[in-house]
Amino acid sequence: MSLNDLHALPGITAQPDAATANFVFNHTMLRVKDIEKSLDFYTRVLGFTLVDKRDFAEAGFSLYFLALADRNSIPEDDTARHQWMKSIPGVLELTHNHGTENDGQFAYHDGNSDPRGFGHICISVPDVVAACERFESLQVPFQKRLADGRMNHLAFIKDPDGYWVEIIQPTEL
């Protein structure tokens, strides 16, 4: 569908209000049960860098901010890094409520069974076949392998809480 056709759909404001200039879709927040497992998954398996952590000891939770950024682009200075990570798109915020990792029965809801809502996050990679082979070698669980079903150009892996992570590549396979 052309941009002109997309802009003619019901509900669409084709010319953004000037007041929204420089708005940035900064982050998505997911709650995680075991922060150590999640940090391992997002940094080792997917290549994110932890760029900030905020502790709320009295309220019993901590926030972790991760970005898929070139290490050289991340400011060393804490104040500069804090402002930088609030200004870029593609940040992942993980909320850890302290102690959930010690409760064997505790689990978060991935949104893909009732009651549904949130569906998934998606990582774009240069080579989806190579990326999926690496995930297999790292024993990452798959929700959908490339070969499953009819959509053979995309896969879904699962993070430690079972949240779905779609894997795509920008170009045709």
Add this chain to the structure above:
Amino acid sequence: MSLNDLHALPGITAQPDAATANFVFNHTMLRVKDIEKSLDFYTRVLGFTLVDKRDFAEAGFSLYFLALADRNSIPEDDTARHQWMKSIPGVLELTHNHGTENDGQFAYHDGNSDPRGFGHICISVPDVVAACERFESLQVPFQKRLADGRMNHLAFIKDPDGYWVEIIQPTEL
């Protein structure tokens, strides 16, 4: 917390695997009940541009991809735009299951009551006070106004399905 201290936390892989170079956190997917209301909210209120739509008529759903991008950076050519929107961070994918908008009882789950999981998305704006005044003038519902509670530098508004949208600015107020 310094980058060195962040990188020493349990679970962290401080040096990303070279295999993850050029991985991009491309998008977050949310299911929406009434796509016309959602397109209105995300384009008129928040300034997103609809950059792609995919219909799956047999399966009864459509996917809408929105980006907060300078209009001049969006490729006009459909193939080029398709590859571009799979290569950038900060895309929002909305899934519309056809007909849900006609069911008065139907509602998606925002993730912030049991069973919890997904929490919110966040838009970074140049001036959070001015942005919130505009949202008030547009009669956007708030989950938390700037003046509510102790965190007076951030607000939460709600999209048409009740998903929480945090509003922040990168710099100190």
